[in-house]
Amino acid sequence: MKKLELISENKNYTAVNVGSLEDVGNYSLIHPKLKTEIKGKVFLKEPTKSTGTEISFTTIPPKSELGYFHIHYKDEETYIILKGSGYYQVDDDCFPVQEGSVIRVAPDGVRSLCNTSEENMVYMCIQAKENSLEEHTTDDGKRIAVTPKWEIKK
Numbered sequence: 428m429k430k431l432e433l434i435s436e437n438k439n440y441t442a443v444n445v446g447s448l449e450d451v452g453n454y455s456l457i458h459p460k461l462k463t464e465i466k467g468k469v470f471l472k473e474p475t476k477s478t479g480t481e482i483s484f485t486t487i488p489p490k491s492e493l494g495y496f497h498i499h500y501k502d503e504e505t506y507i508i509l510k511g512s513g514y515y516q517v518d519d520d521c522f523p524v525q526e527g528s529v530i531r532v533a534p535d536g537v538r539s540l541c542n543t544s545e546e547n548m549v550y551m552c553i554q555a556k557e558n559s560l561e562e563h564t565t566d567d568g569k570r571i572a573v574t575p576k577w578e579i580k581k
Contacts, residue, residue, distance in 0.1 A: 429453040431474045441475045445484055448510050448549045452486040467547075481554040487511070489548075492541035499534040503557040506530045506540070511548030515540040533557065 434442035454469035467486030512525035542548035
């Protein structure tokens, strides 16, 4: 079982390395409720010490499906397809997805997906409490003058 690499951290951040998209398939975890091993999945809330989102990466092998449909009680999810193609179903709607597809699903949406491609499908899922975003983009922040510590060769 692959372990996340801690890159750096202090009181204001935690940085980890998941690895390449191909590495996602090497992770596994024990499902907290089912007590069964889930291969090709890594959750990031605890390793990054996140307090507002759960982010995960998942691999679905070629010509297979996630294996279950689910809902959430409070959280919406945003799925970002990073590699592969297939179908995503929410309630009775089923539609094609591919690399670059982004799907936001409300908590009540009954959801799942399948990989119809010949390669591993890799997707990222961002989970957060529905209607919790109070400020976003440029409304929630300000620019700070800082001298960068990196050097860019031109």
